[in-house]
Amino acid sequence: MTPAPQNTAISDWVNETQAPFLEQRHQTIIERFRERYIGNLSFLPITDDIKRSRTFFHPNAYFGYRLGKNMLTLSPTNLSRELDLYFTDRNGVLKTDVEQDLSALELANKAKSEKKPVIAFFGGSTMMGDGSRVPGFTIAAQVEKLLFLKFGLQTCCINFGVAGTSSIDALNILDSDVLNQYHPDMVIFYDGWNCSTQYLFKAVIAQSPSLNKKIGIYDRQSLFSIVHDLYLAKSFNAFWLFKYCLTISAIQVLSKGIRFFKNKALSKFLTRCAQRLPVFHGKQAIYHDIYHGLTHEKVSLDSVVKLAAESYSRIHESARKHCEIEGVQFLSFFQPHQDLGRKTLTDTEKRNGEASRSMLMSADVYKTFHRHLCEDLFKRPGYFDLTDCFQDIEKEVYIDDGHINRYGNYLVADRISDAVQQNLLSRNV
Secondary structure, three states: OOOOOOHHHHHHHHHHHHOOOOOHHHHHHHHHOHHHEEEEOOOOOOHHHHHHHHHHEEEEOOOEEEEOOOOEEEEEOOOOOOEEEEEEOOOOOEOOOOOOOOOHHHHHHHHHHOOOOEEEEEEOHHHHOOOOOOHHHOHHHHHHHHHHHHHOOOOEEEEOOOOOOOHHHHHHHHHHHHHHHOOOOEEEEEEOHHHHHHHHHHHHHHHOHHHHHHOOOOOOOOHHHHHHHHHHHOOOOHHHHHHHHHHHHHHHHHHHHHHHOOOHHHHHHHHHHHHOOOOOOOHHHHHHHHHHHHOOOOOOHHHHHHHHHHHHHHHHHHHHHHHHHOOOEEEEEEOOOOOOOOOOOOHHHHHHHHHHOOOOOOHHHHHHHHHHHHOOHHHOOOEEEOOOOOOOOOOOOEOOOOOEOHHHHHHHHHHHHHHHHHHHHHHOO
16 A cells, blocks of 8 residues: 555645636547537436437436446536536446546456455435536546555546435346456445435335336336336337327427427427426326326325335345455445535525426435434444534535535545445455
């Protein structure tokens, strides 16, 4: 182990995470890797944008989504006009540095040959990099940097984060790809937000007689798999297919109108018309069904939240055991959220938090979910609750009710790096 650099290097890095971001950095990267740039993602219901999004986020019934290979794109950060840059390698794994020439798999093999620990990170949009602006400010990238700056520990940190996924999807990727190909020394799950929502709705389906009849589910089934099943179940419903084809046709017509007319007001109007078209499949369709199903029958909210928390615990324990069989350390970190933390929020954080908070997942529900986990799971070794991560921080961290900025990623990475260093030392890696 090399001697740790001076603390001034850490201070310089903290300042870097808070410095104003120059948009020219994005343009410089795009110009350099023009052949891999697929355009910006907007997530608008316009044909070209839908196709571009599906190119980068490949829908998959088993994995939820897998990322496109050798692709560079810019995607809007929630509730802001700021863009985050994502860059994948030849295997569809996120780069932690745009200067990274080797794939993540090649980096892992190289690290193994040099006796450096390989650490695999899993999570949703926050781990993937929402709010990071560039790959070097993601949590995985900052943990690797801080492990060296603070402890002189050289590691290979790989970011397997995919937006919108839960720990079930992470476990599937871990089992199918990561353990047998990348052979990590440590696996880190960073989640909580997506899991609470998706496991809650699975629990509601299980407890609701009408919804359970309509939507068949299995314990280890992800929400994306349930969506796929619904889609297949309706494939011979002529009326549903007619409505679906009608919607697609309407989107295509409106998309052509948006591209054809140069008038901004008219384009904005047509875009709003496209956004009001009904959703026939996808997570939002399920949420809609469940939300309206709850209003027509009595379902105990406390019982479904407890079931959701039990699912969270069970999936993470399963991931831990899978790692244990392979001789891999497993650490789990429950991510911060405005509804749970005791941070003194800035006016901007309050405003953005209120604007982004889902009516389907109230603060009380999320707090109850967290409380159930505190009763048992967080008391076990290897499980860490980061909901207090920002309680003494006055500067802006949240960009909405859950996503965080580059400085927020640093604060999370700082806590994770301490836990990683202690666990690596315990194994004498």
